Amino acid sequence: xxxxxxxxxxxxxxxxxxxxxxxxxxxxxxxxxxxxxxxxxxxxxxxxxxxxxxxxxxxxxxxxxxxxxxxxxxxxxxxxxxxxxxxxxxxxxxxxxxxxxxxxxxxxxxxxxxxxxxxxxxxxxxxxxxxxxxxxxxxxxxxxxxxxxxxxxxxxxxxxxxxx
Numbered sequence: 001x002x003x004x005x006x007x008x009x010x011x012x013x014x015x016x017x018x019x020x021x022x023x024x025x026x027x028x029x030x031x032x033x034x035x036x037x038x039x040x041x042x043x044x045x046x047x048x049x050x051x052x053x054x055x056x057x058x059x060x061x062x063x064x065x066x067x068x069x070x071x072x073x074x075x076x077x078x079x080x081x082x083x084x085x086x087x088x089x090x091x092x093x094x095x096x097x098x099x100x101x102x103x104x105x106x107x108x109x110x111x112x113x114x115x116x117x118x119x120x121x122x123x124x125x126x127x128x129x130x131x132x133x134x135x136x137x138x139x140x141x142x143x144x145x146x147x148x149x150x151x152x153x154x155x156x157x158x159x160x161x162x163x164x
Contacts, residue, residue: 033079034097041162042083044070045101051093055082062093069105069133071162088161104136106146106160114153118143125153136163 029038047068052059055078065087072095076084081097088107108128115122118140128134134146134155143154144163157163 032077034077036074038077039073039075041071041073041104041164042085042100043103043105043162044068044072044095045099049095049099051085051091051095053093055080055084055094057096059094063091067133069103069135071105071107071133072100073162074100104162105133106136106144106162108132108134108155109159109161112155112159114146114151114155116153118145118154120156122154126151128155134160136160139163 030036032038044065044067047066049065050061051063051065053062070087072085072087074083075086075092077097082094083097083100084092085095085100086092088109108130110130112128113124114126114128115124128146128148132148134148136144137147137152138145139157140154142157144157144160145152145154146160146163155163
C-alpha cells in the first residue's frame with residue numbers, strides 16, 4: 001500500500017503535526033485556498049505518489065503510495081497547492097495537488113458484498129475483499145454503486161472508505 005521512506009519517528013510527528021486541526025474534528029470548511037470543502041475525498045492520480053512530511057518539495061518523503069485511484073481525504077490546504085491527506089489506514093502526509101484527482105473511488109474496509117440494488121435483501125452479485133479499490137458510479141441513501149472492471153453492484157457506504 002504505502003512504502004515507508006523515512007523513519008517511524010517522522011510518521012509519528014506527522015500524525016501530530018497539527019493539533020488544532022485534529023481538535024476541530026471533521027467540521028466542513030469552505031474558506032480554503034481552492035474554495036473546495038475540507039475535508040473531502042479525492043483519489044491518487046498516478047501509480048506512484050510521493051507524500052511528504054510538510055507542504056513543500058524540501059520536506060522529506062514520508063510515504064510513497066503505489067496505488068493509482070486510492071481514495072484519500074484532504075484535511076488541509078495551502079495557498080501554494082499542497083494538500084494534507086489521510087489514507088484509510090490512518091497515514092497522514094502532504095501531497096502536491098497535481099498528484100490528486102477528484103475522480104471518486106472508494107476502498108473496501110472489509111469484505112463487502114456487492115448487491116443488485118441498494119438494499120440488504122437484494123441478491124449478491126460479487127464480493128470485494130478488504131483493500132480493493134472501486135470506482136464510485138452512483139450514490140443513493142447510504143449506498144454506493146461501485147465498479148471494479150466489468151463487475152458492479154451496490155454496497156453500503158459504511159463498508160467503503162471514501163464513499164461518505
